[in-house]
Amino acid sequence: MSSLPGLDPAQQAWVTERMPDAQLVRDMSWGLVETTVLHVRAGGDDVVVKAAGPSDTHLPREISAHAGYTAPLILTGHAARLRDASAEVRVILLDHLPGELVLGTDAEWQAATYVQAGVLLRRLHEQESRTDAEYEARATARQLYWLDQPHRIDPSIAARARHVLASAPAPAVMLVPTHGDWHPRNWLIDDGVVRAIDFGRFDFRPAATDFARMAAQQWRERPDLEAAFLDGYGSDPRDPELWRLEALRQAVGTACWAFKVRDEAFEQQGHRMLSEALAAYDGS
Incomplete structure (x- = not known):
């Protein structure tokens, strides 16, 4: 060898x-x-x-x-x-x-891919559930920690995000086994069959957190792909208020982590996500 x-x-x-x-x-x-x-x-x-x-x-x-x-x-x-x-x-x-990454192929924009991905994710999620009274507080604290680290978020945006996070609700929530990075970069396609890879972010979280990567990318301008995914998954577990908060947490984490690892394209996505997530709080 x-x-x-x-x-x-x-x-x-x-x-x-x-x-x-x-x-x-x-x-x-x-x-x-x-x-x-x-x-x-x-x-x-x-x-x-x-x-x-x-x-x-x-x-x-x-x-x-x-x-x-x-x-x-x-x-x-x-x-x-x-x-x-x-x-x-x-x-x-x-x-x-076998197969190639879905990301960057025609399959990334085909509804059939998302139906299958929804079915697979539901099978992962439905194995177990547990109630956690501290999860939301922990998840928000992690993003406040990220804001304390070096980043390139505009100071006024960082201050707004910090304010929203510091006043965020923290109810008890139901957790399930989640993939943690569920989107086309971690799916393979082989003769029309979707398979899942890379469970390196596995943890128990609310089911909706596994929707976040797709919502920030492929679903933004393709609601038909979101609908196809939900059809495969079988339901929509997103609570509107907690989903709005999760979008903000995802945005902070993306912008800060991408800066840390010097992925400028992903960092720019994080900044765009931040603007969109904070816009959802305007007037609230």
């Missing part, structure tokens, strides 16, 4: 022990965060190697997701099976799924 890019010595040794004949097929890493994603071939099988740096928080979440909540999707071939994992070494092995 030749050395695989992006792995530290301990990760390389761990992978070699399990797949001594692994050969790199493609480096699928995004290059924005300290996570390496590799498509390798070993023993005739196609495998995904995901390795994380020391400050990464996503890999443990992905391990948790596969430990208890991806089974309904894996059973039907709509998510990858976890082959092996080491939280200590910060590396996991997954079956490689």
Whole structure:
């Protein structure tokens, strides 16, 4: 086995022990965060190697997701099976799924894609639910923390966002197992079949939070795609007041995180999201 890019010595040794004949097929890493994603071939099988740096928080979440909540999707071939994992070494092995990312393809703008994505998300969400009296306060506090970090948000906009967040309601809410980044960048399409990837932001949250990425991007000018998704999902869990607040939290997090990782295009999206989210509070 030749050395695989992006792995530290301990990760390389761990992978070699399990797949001594692994050969790199493609480096699928995004290059924005300290996570390496590799498509390798070993023993005739196609495998995904995901390795994380020391400050990464996503890999443990992905391990948790596969430990208890991806089974309904894996059973039907709509998510990858976890082959092996080491939280200590910060590396996991997954079956490689066929298909290409939906993002940037014609499928990104086809209603049939969103019907399937809605069905899959409902199957993830419906496995368990729990009431949490502190979730909303925690979620808002995280975005106030982001506003305390370096960012390029206009001071007047940041002050307005801070005011709205500081006075936001914090009722008890129902939480379900969520993907955390549910949108076309984390869907594959293969001969018309949609599959889900990357559970690195898995956590228990309100179901509506998994709608936020699509609402800020694909649904903005395509309400038909939103309608198709809801048709597949089967209902609309969004409470108007909490959805307005979630849009603001998502906007703050996007603008600040994108600045941190130097993704200028995503940062600009975050600024646009902020303007739109705050506009929803005008007059309130």
